Amino acid sequence: MRLAKRLHSAALRNRAFLGALLLFAVFYLVYHMLHPRGFSSAVLIQNTNESVAIVFVAMAQTLPVLTGGLDLSVGAVMTLTNCIASELLTGTPAEMLFGALLTLACGAAFGCVNGLIVVYGRIQPIITTLATGAVAIGLALLIRPRPGGEVDDDLSWAMTNTVFDFAETYGLAEGGEAAWLQPFAAIPVPLLIVLAVVLFIWLPFRNTQMGRTVYAVGSAEGAAYMSGLPVERAKIAAFTLAGLFAACAGLYLAIQTSSGNADVTQAGAYTLNSIAAVVLGGTSLYGGVGGAIGSLVGALILRVISFYFRILAIDPLLQPLIEGVVLLGAVSLGALRTLRVKNRLELFR
Amino acid sequence: MPSDQPFIQLAGVTKSFQGIRALENVAFACRKGSIHAILGENGAGKSTLIKIMSGVLAADSGEMRVEGRPVRFSTPAEAAKTGIVCIFQELSLVPDLSVADNIMLADPPKRFGMIDRRRQRRRAEELLARIRCEDIDPDALVRQLSLSRRQMVEIAKALGQEPRLLILDEATSALTSRDVQTVYDLLAELKEQDVACLFISHRMHEVEALCDTLSVFRNGRHIETFAKGEKSDREIVHLMIGRDVETQFPPRPEPRRREPLLEVKNLRWENRLKGIDLSVGRGEIVGLGGLDGQGQKELLLALFGVLRQVEGTVKVGGMEGVPASPAAARSARTRIALVPEDRKTEGLMLQLPIADNLLASAFARVSSGPFIDRAKAETAISAAIEKLRIRLGSPRDIVATLSGGNQQKVVIAKWLMVEPDLILLNDPTRGIDVGTKQEIYRLMRDLAEEGKAVLFYSSDYAELIGCCDRVSVMYDGRVVAELEGEGITEEAIVAASLNIAPEAAA
Numbered sequence: 001m002r003l004a005k006r007l008h009s010a011a012l013r014n015r016a017f018l019g020a021l022l023l024f025a026v027f028y029l030v031y032h033m034l035h036p037r038g039f040s041s042a043v044l045i046q047n048t049n050e051s052v053a054i055v056f057v058a059m060a061q062t063l064p065v066l067t068g069g070l071d072l073s074v075g076a077v078m079t080l081t082n083c084i085a086s087e088l089l090t091g092t093p094a095e096m097l098f099g100a101l102l103t104l105a106c107g108a109a110f111g112c113v114n115g116l117i118v119v120y121g122r123i124q125p126i127i128t129t130l131a132t133g134a135v136a137i138g139l140a141l142l143i144r145p146r147p148g149g150e151v152d153d154d155l156s157w158a159m160t161n162t163v164f165d166f167a168e169t170y171g172l173a174e175g176g177e178a179a180w181l182q183p184f185a186a187i188p189v190p191l192l193i194v195l196a197v198v199l200f201i202w203l204p205f206r207n208t209q210m211g212r213t214v215y216a217v218g219s220a221e222g223a224a225y226m227s228g229l230p231v232e233r234a235k236i237a238a239f240t241l242a243g244l245f246a247a248c249a250g251l252y253l254a255i256q257t258s259s260g261n262a263d264v265t266q267a268g269a270y271t272l273n274s275i276a277a278v279v280l281g282g283t284s285l286y287g288g289v290g291g292a293i294g295s296l297v298g299a300l301i302l303r304v305i306s307f308y309f310r311i312l313a314i315d316p317l318l319q320p321l322i323e324g325v326v327l328l329g330a331v332s333l334g335a336l337r338t339l340r341v342k343n344r345l346e347l348f349r
Numbered sequence: 350m351p352s353d354q355p356f357i358q359l360a361g362v363t364k365s366f367q368g369i370r371a372l373e374n375v376a377f378a379c380r381k382g383s384i385h386a387i388l389g390e391n392g393a394g395k396s397t398l399i400k401i402m403s404g405v406l407a408a409d410s411g412e413m414r415v416e417g418r419p420v421r422f423s424t425p426a427e428a429a430k431t432g433i434v435c436i437f438q439e440l441s442l443v444p445d446l447s448v449a450d451n452i453m454l455a456d457p458p459k460r461f462g463m464i465d466r467r468r469q470r471r472r473a474e475e476l477l478a479r480i481r482c483e484d485i486d487p488d489a490l491v492r493q494l495s496l497s498r499r500q501m502v503e504i505a506k507a508l509g510q511e512p513r514l515l516i517l518d519e520a521t522s523a524l525t526s527r528d529v530q531t532v533y534d535l536l537a538e539l540k541e542q543d544v545a546c547l548f549i550s551h552r553m554h555e556v557e558a559l560c561d562t563l564s565v566f567r568n569g570r571h572i573e574t575f576a577k578g579e580k581s582d583r584e585i586v587h588l589m590i591g592r593d594v595e596t597q598f599p600p601r602p603e604p605r606r607r608e609p610l611l612e613v614k615n616l617r618w619e620n621r622l623k624g625i626d627l628s629v630g631r632g633e634i635v636g637l638g639g640l641d642g643q644g645q646k647e648l649l650l651a652l653f654g655v656l657r658q659v660e661g662t663v664k665v666g667g668m669e670g671v672p673a674s675p676a677a678a679r680s681a682r683t684r685i686a687l688v689p690e691d692r693k694t695e696g697l698m699l700q701l702p703i704a705d706n707l708l709a710s711a712f713a714r715v716s717s718g719p720f721i722d723r724a725k726a727e728t729a730i731s732a733a734i735e736k737l738r739i740r741l742g743s744p745r746d747i748v749a750t751l752s753g754g755n756q757q758k759v760v761i762a763k764w765l766m767v768e769p770d771l772i773l774l775n776d777p778t779r780g781i782d783v784g785t786k787q788e789i790y791r792l793m794r795d796l797a798e799e800g801k802a803v804l805f806y807s808s809d810y811a812e813l814i815g816c817c818d819r820v821s822v823m824y825d826g827r828v829v830a831e832l833e834g835e836g837i838t839e840e841a842i843v844a845a846s847l848n849i850a851p852e853a854a855a
Contacts, residue, residue, distance in 0.1 A: 006488060013490065207463040212450060219445035226405070226441035227506075228426030228455045288445035342619055342657045343650065344674075345695065 016282025016334055017294040023280075023330060024297050027304040035311050041162065041186045048188040049160050049256055051303045053078065053249040055194055057270045058277035058299035059202065059292040060111075060245035063238040065278050068218040068287030069125030071239065073114060073133030074246045075271035079262055080136040081107045081250025086149030086260025096152060103254075104247045110136060111243015115236035125239075133271070140262035149259035156258045163187050190252070194296070197248055202292045205241065214238045218287025245292075277302055280330055301330065354416070356381045356514050356545040357402060357433070362411030364397055371397040373569045375411070379514065382543040384536055386556045388589055389566035390754075390782035395549055398566070399516050402547075403435035404428030429455060432513030436503050436520040442491045449473035449487035452506045476505040481531050496523045496690070497641050504532065515539060516547040519780045521555060523808075525641040526846075533559060552809065553582060565589055586783065597787060598815030599794040604834045607633050609664075610683065610802040611652070611771055616661035621647045623826035624661070629771070629802040634793055636817035636837075637806040639846045644826040645806045646690055649773045652804075653687040654678045666770060679710055679767055686710075686764035687773040688757075696760040697748050704730050704744035706759050711766035733762040738788065754785030761792070772796060774805045778812065790816050810842050824848040 011018060032038035057074050064071035081103050088099030110132070117128045158169040164185035167176035176185065205211045213234035216224035225231050249270075254260055274295075281298030283290025305326050309319050338347055355378040364372040372394045379385045389395050400406040402413070404422030412419055415431050422428040425435075442451050449470045450457075458468040473487040482501045491499060500523045507515060515536075521529050536546055536559060548560055556563065557577070564574040565588040572588055580588075607630025616625040621644050629635045637645045651659045654672035663671045666683030678685040689695035697706050707730050708715060715725040730744050737758040741751060748759055757777060764772065774793070778786045793803055793816060807813055813820050820837050822830040822845035830845035832838075 009486075009488065204463060207466075209457060209459070209464060212446070212454070212457070212464065215446060216443040216454065219443045223441045223443050224454075226425055226437060227443075228424065228429050230426075288443070343647075344655050344657065345650065348694075 014282070017291070017297070019333060020281050020294060020297045020301065023333070024301045024304065027301060031304055031307055031311070034308075041188075045161060045188045045190075047303070047307065048190045048194075050307075051300055052190045052194060052252045052256070054270065054273055054277065054303060055296050055299045056197070056245050056249035056252065057274040058281070058295040059197075060242040060249070061271075061274035061278050062281075062283055062290065062292045062295040063214065063242045063245075064125055064129075065275075065283055065285060066214050066218045066287055066290060067125075067235050067238045068221070069118070069235075070275065070285075071114065071129045071242050072126060072271055073110075073129040073136055074242060074274055075267035075269070076133035076136035076140070077107055077110050077243055077246035078249040078253065078270055079264075079267040080110065080140040080143075081247040082253045083140040083144040083250075083260035083262055085251045085254035086144060086151060089149075089151045089155060089254060091152075096155060100251055103251045104244060107247020107250065108240050108244040111246070112236060112240040114243065115239030118239065119232045119235050133267070137262065137264055137267055140260075144260045144262050147259055147261040147263075149254065151254055151258040153258065156255050159189050159193070159252075159255045161189060163189060163192070165189075193248075193252065197245070198293060198296070201241075201244070206291065210234055210237050215288055218284075219289070273302055274299070276327055276331075279334075280327075282334070302327070354381060355379060356416060358414040358417075359398075359402075360412055360414075362398075362401060362408045362413065364401060364406065364409050370569050372401075372408075375569075375571045377564065377571055377574075379545050379547055380562075381513075381545050382540050383562055384540055384546045384548055384560045385562045385564065386548045386550070386560035387564050387566060388556065388585065390589055390784055393566040393589075393782075394569040395566055396518065397569075399435060399518055399547065399549070402428070402514075403433055403516060405435075426455070429510055432511070433516070434507045434510045434512035434514070435516040435518065436507045437518055442499055442503055442506070444492040445490060447488050447490055448477075448485055448494070448502050451491055451502060452476055452487075452509050454506065455510060472509065473505070476509050477502075479508065480505055480528075480535060482528075495642055497525050497528060500524055501528055501531075504535070508535075512539075512544060514545045514547065516549075518549045521550060521552070523641075523779070527640075529555075553585075554811075589783065597790070599791050601818065601834075602798075604818060607631055610666055611804070612662075612664040613648075613652075614662045616648070616651060616659065616663065618647060618651055618656050618659045621826055622651065622659075625823075625826070625828055627821055627828060629804050631770075631800045631802055632797050633818045634797050634803040634805055634816055636813040636820040637804065637823060638810065638813050638820050638832075638842045639823035639829075641808055643823040643846075645823050646775060648823075649687060649775050649804070649806060652678075652771075652773060653685060679769075680713075683771065684767055684769040685771045685773065686767060686769035688760050688764060688775060688777050690775045692753075692757055692760050697756060699749040700747055702745050703739075703741055703748045703751070703759060706748045707733050707744070707763050707766065710763050714766065729766060733766060736765070737762045737792070752782075754781045757781055757789070758785065761789070765796075769801065771802045771804070774803065774807075776806055776808055778807065778809065786812075810839055813837065813842060814839060822846055 035043060037043055057078055060074045061071055084106055085099065085103040088102060089096050114129055114132055117123060118125050154169050158166045162185060163181065164176040166189050167173045167181060173181045213224060213229045214237065216229055217231050217234050221231060277298035278295045279285065280301050281290065281294030281296065283294055305323055309316065314322065341347055357379050359375055359377045362372055362375045375398065387395050397406065401408050404425045404427050407423060414420065420431060443454065452473040453469045457464045458472060459465060470487050477483060477485050477487065480501055485498055485502065491502060494502065500520065504520065521532055524532065539546060550556055561577055562574065563577060565572045565585065567589060609628045609630045611629040613625055613627040616622055625648060639645060647656065650656050651671060652663065654674045654677055659671055662669060665685065668683065672678035672681055672685065693699060708726060712721060715722055715729050734744065739755050739758045739762065741755065748756060751759065778789055793805065797803055805817060814837050817837065820832045820842065821828045822832065822842055824846065829848055832841050
């Protein structure tokens with residue numbers, strides 16, 4: 001009874017997130033039903049591959065938003081790290097591992113600089129990151145003036161297919177034939193990568209004092225300060241983690257496309273989509289409410305919408321129009337609750 | 350018995366804000382095991398003093414010693430490490446985190462570097478139980494709690510930091526009577542444990558009941574410190590304001606029948622209002638009494654058009670129906686004004702200039718066509734400032750720079766600009782100094798004499814007794830008693846608040 005009550009109140013608190021999850025589930029199920037090769041491993045792999053980058057960028061955007069800011073550089077940091085990775089992901093496995101770690105470190109460092117400027121320069125996040133985002137694109141163009149790169153082909157193949165393909169490529173688990181591996185053999189590797197980042201970076205962070213401080217700062221910065229919390233360090237941590245997640249996106253993009261591309265338009269589009277994904281996933285733009293898992297689901301919703309254009313005969317020229325309308329509709333669902341609020345003062349709290 | 354060793358000692362402490370002295374050469378000490386009251390009007394320097402002690406502000410000069418060792422705090426966290434914990438008037442809770450998260454915010458129990466939620470929850474439950482708030486769910490968001498419950502969470506949070514000097518800044522002003530008693534008991538318990546307490550309150554009877562030592566501040570100076578009982582109330586008030594005060598409340602006119610302006614019958618909303626009957630006549634001040642949270646605030650909000658789906662009949666100036674919104678309430682034929690519960694969020698736009706705040710409800714009255722007429726606006730602003738005697742530097746200063754009492758005057762002045770017929774007041778004197786309180790009482794009576802109707806909710810029974818022509822006491826969403834004239838006594842209000850017959854209370 002008590003458990004039921006607690007579950008109920010937890011559900012109420014996470015209403016926005018649960019709504020997003022439901023929306024995604026419905027969209028994706030219908031998509032599979034309409035797809036000629038629906039419910040197949042091949043479609044799943046293709047979909048996950050196309051979703052990883054936006055999922056990571058949306059997770060990256062979540063942290064600055066939780067503190068009550070916006071990060072307009074997440075797309076640019078993805079592009080920058082994409083170009084860095086395209087230079088580093090070659091040679092022996094050890095070299096490639098080192099290259100991957102260095103790429104992630106670059107992203108985190110860039111995010112950290114964002115945080116330092118916001119905190120010690122006392123400049124609003126939105127304008128700070130507008131500037132540093134341009135810097136990131138500039139650096140990316142210096143590294144890779146034209147698209148290209150020599151990312152290891154085996155790596156690229158192994159990371160963008162199923163667990164079986166991964167094992168086969170690297171001769172692990174008897175070339176993928178081991179009996180214990182079979183239950184997992186069909187799972188796409190990119191799905192596991194996202195899961196690993198959520199399980200080993202996001203969830204632990206959320207449960208540290210630093211993570212909680214990020215929420216506290218976004219919800220009531222004055223109260224957080226008065227409670228003796230490390231407000232400044234929490235903001236820096238939020239931007240650093242945002243840089244790291246954006247670098248995850250850049251790294252994966254390099255592996256997926258076997259190349260780096262300093263694409264300005266793409267960087268901008270990813271940044272804007274990340275904001276949409278964060279909102280769809282139930283994170284408040286005022287800060288303090290939400291989480292990266294919600295943004296992950298939000299990003300998936302955005303992706304599924306675009307998948308539909310492939311299987312339905314819709315004029316490609318109409319795509320932005322329809323995407324915009326669907327996005328507006330989805331975000332409006334979140335506003336439905338305000339119709340039920342009987343004390344109108346609560347709308348402003 | 351309080352020991353004689355001071356826990357904290359200040360000498361020669363001075364602090365200025367933009368050239369204005371907030372504290373001047375203050376020497377002050379607080380002993381262990383003492384409950385020490387700090388008295389003074391708003392702007393006397395009390396808040397600055399405790400902010401310096403708790404690490405929010407740094408003094409310009411002077412020194413501070415804790416148990417004889419000189420200290421200097423640059424953040425509240427450093428002060429908390431020394432055992433100085435402050436319960437601030439402006440709540441220090443984070444609305445989007447759970448009660449348990451908030452209580453353990455500064456130093457949560459950890460396992461492997463991560464917060465141990467189970468242990469945290471248990472600890473929060475223990476602390477809540479210690480202040481008899483088992484009814485608060487540790488998993489609820491602070492956002493969902495009422496102001497009085499939040500205040501109790503704030504107290505639990507302070508307790509969790511194991512204070513050696515606990516500072517309560519108007520910490521009881523939002524509490525229900527039951528919780529106030531709990532806090533009294535808690536302070537007595539802490540005193541036994543040799544914890545020092547600094548207690549700031551505008552309610553003299555609380556100070557009487559609790560404190561053993563009193564210090565009076567005025568204009569940034571420490572005037573005098575003395576043991577309880579050494580001076581009469583009158584002498585203390587004299588020290589505080591530097592002059593004698595006449596009777597606290599303006600005289601009440603003879604009761605007579607009045608033409609009702611507001612008539613409420615069987616008003617219902619959600620499960621908070623359960624059929625309210627009430628009437629307020631022109632020229633009359635009607636008080637709303639009862640314990641905190643019996644529906645008084647909701648009633649005022651309903652009459653002001655804030656709540657949706659209100660049932661029952663309401664007649665305002667002969668017209669039936671509640672206003673559709675605050676905008677409608679303000680501009681209807683019979684105009685309604687509400688001085689809201691929380692002046693910082695609902696009453697004022699803190700970061701805007703005083704002038705803009707004053708005009709906010711009355712732009713239409715100072716405009717020609719779509720444009721605000723500078724000259725008309727200036728006239729209206731200076732008239733309002735003069736009428737309420739608001740003490741300010743320039744009307745262009747942002748309103749947040751004013752003291753609490755003057756901020757409240759701005760809220761009231763703003764509403765008087767629309768020349769309301771019915772004035773709803775939600776605890777307008779909460780956290781305000783004695784002098785300003787008296788001005789507000791006087792103003793209410795003047796408004797009534799001009800023929801306006803006043804409906805006044807107060808959590809302070811003395812105000813209801815002193816100010817009101819009639820008092821409607823609420824209990825559980827209903828009016829359970831209507832007191833009139835000489836019948837308005839503390840016993841009668843308390844008995845009705847607890848919904849018991851007066852004899853049972855005696």
